[in-house]
Amino acid sequence: MTVPDSAAVPPGHLVIVSGPSGAGKSTLLCRVLDQSTFPLAVSTSATTRNRRPGEIDGESYHFLSPEAFETHRQAGDFLECKEVFGRGHWYGTLREPVTSGLNAGKWVILEIDVEGALDVLQQFPGAITIFIHPGSVAELERRLRSRATESEDAIQQRLAEAGRELERAATYQHQVINDNLDHAVQEICDILAEQGD
Numbered sequence: 001m002t003v004p005d006s007a008a009v010p011p012g013h014l015v016i017v018s019g020p021s022g023a024g025k026s027t028l029l030c031r032v033l034d035q036s037t038f039p040l041a042v043s044t045s046a047t048t049r050n051r052r053p054g055e056i057d058g059e060s061y062h063f064l065s066p067e068a069f070e071t072h073r074q075a076g077d078f079l080e081c082k083e084v085f086g087r088g089h090w091y092g093t094l095r096e097p098v099t100s101g102l103n104a105g106k107w108v109i110l111e112i113d114v115e116g117a118l119d120v121l122q123q124f125p126g127a128i129t130i131f132i133h134p135g136s137v138a139e140l141e142r143r144l145r146s147r148a149t150e151s152e153d154a155i156q157q158r159l160a161e162a163g164r165e166l167e168r169a170a171t172y173q174h175q176v177i178n179d180n181l182d183h184a185v186q187e188i189c190d191i192l193a194e195q196g197d
């Protein structure tokens with residue numbers, strides 16, 4: 001007997017959202033969560049970077065020591081993981097919450113960098129990909145500086161990384177320019193609605 005392909009495909013949808021640090025992805029996604037009628041779940045990544053003021057462990061990220069992160073990595077617990085922004089800071093998507101969310105029919109949103117997105121696409125070629133652009137590079141720099149949580153070196157690293165991320169934007173199915181929050185939120189809701197039809 002031939003088992004139909006669809007039997008292996010989990011009922012949910014995987015949505016990959018990338019864009020330079022400071023493009024406003026988290027704020028946008030918060031608003032999309034409030035506004036969308038789909039069962040959305042934003043995956044909480046693990047990271048070894050320091051917690052910023054206002055960030056909550058287990059919500060913003062799972063903040064892990066480098067040793068704990070490495071233990072998960074060795075155990076194969078990550079769907080993907082990368083050292084983003086040069087030496088020292090690891091970020092990763094834990095596999096289990098993603099697969100259980102998809103199996104439960106959720107729209108699981110991954111907010112990850114372009115390298116991580118490539119790894120996830122190899123495993124989930126049907127994922128929906130959305131790239132968030134800052135209004136302009138000047139606006140991006142303003143946002144990074146207004147956080148006032150990072151050293152000048154870190155800001156420069158993030159700006160350089162932003163250039164590399166923007167070069168890969170065209171490989172994403174959907175481009176959203178975040179120069180107006182309300183419009184950008186609506187655009188993302190429209191993209192999801194199109195896929196849900």
Ligand code: 5GP
Binds near residue numbers: 112
């Ligand atoms: P931030 O330190 O500003 O919170 O995030 C820095 C960058 O790391 C963001 O552009 C974000 O897309 C990326 N990032 C966050 N979580 C993950 C993850 O789990 N995997 C990968 N590959 N990148 C991530």
